[in-house]
Amino acid sequence: MASTSLRVARIAVLALVAASAAASAAVATGDTSKDKIALSNSYAGNTFRQQQLKSWAEVAKEAKKAGLVADAPAFTTAENQATEQAQQIQNLVLQGYKAIVINAASPTALNGSIKQACAAGVVVVSFDGIVTEPCAYRIAADFHKMGAEQVDFLAKQLGGKGNLLEVRGLAGVSVDDDIHQGIVDEIKKYPGMKIVGSVYGQWTQTVAQKEVAGILPSLPQVDGVVTQGGDGYGVAQAFRAAGRKVPTIILGNRQEELAWWKQQGTGTYKTMSIAADPGSSTFAFWAAQQILAGNKLPHDMSLPTLTVTPESLNTVLPKTAPGTVASNVFSREQVVDMVQGAKK
Secondary structure (H helix, E strand, C coil), rough: CCCCCCCCCCCCCCCCCCCCCCCCCCCCCCCCCCEEEEECCCCCCHHHHHHHHHHHHHHHHHHHHHCCCCCCCCECCCCCHHHHHHHHHHHHHHCCCCEEEEECCCCCCCCCHHHHHCCCCCCEECCCCCCCCCCCCECCCCCCHHHHHHHHHHHHCCCCEEEEEEEECCCCCCCHHHHHHHHHHCCCCCEEEEEEEEECCCCCCHHHHHHHHHHHHHHHCCCECCCCCCCCCHHHHHHCCCCCCCCCCCECCCCEEEEHHHCCCCCCCCCCCCEEECCCHHHHHHHHHHHHCCCCCCCEEEECCCCECCCCCCCHHCCCCCEECCCCCCCCCHHHHHHHHHCC
């Protein structure tokens, strides 16, 4: 699935509409006012996940106010613990939640609990970190392509020759696996390029800076850095602290990264910024609500990644507050329209 450029300032404003004549004809209007939807989130240690939680809270508050749900709280496990999250899902079923939206610690480790939830009549929607249990719904960006696009961009910038450092995300999560595989598969097309080092940055600037600083002394010249989001600025700081030339670093839509990029000068420092959309949490919220309301959504749905280009940076940066990530907040109507459009 192609990335969606922010050339026309695609940062959406919160647009929640109560069940009314303004609703799209495709929106299901079954009564969900007494239903509770829970978010089971596996990790909150970076700005991307914090943005997901903030956006979820905004949408949940307005949906509750509009009488579309009874409640929609978020629950986060400690440090991506699949065992704890599986237990959390079981508890949410016992507490009477009609739908559970999951950002999973593992694509497979939660399947047993999810299967039990489905058997109890609970709607399960996974997003970002998706699961493989067939009864669950999945909302996924094409993370494999996201990795491939980074390699293609660097190959063009470097003339098909160069050493790359790979900064991965969180070990064991499907997002990390998919982006990594996209990088590995795509680099095979460029014999003159190779990965000379790899670290786990946990999608966090401070961790990425520390891990890159630790590996730099053992690396030859690095010409480009492929990343996963939340790590680009930390990588740049590690290179500067080591007294090494800052290579072309793929950025990940965090405000501090975009601000740093602008400081370098887009005409001087040529890169791109690409990441999944933290607004995926709001997409998943409305998907769950619509399934409860009777909308027959497909079990596999797609959400574009967001790309910031040199041309769109000056539009996107002012709309991305410090400590946040470039993001959309989806409305119910947008979600239904996007899903219906994908079916055509």
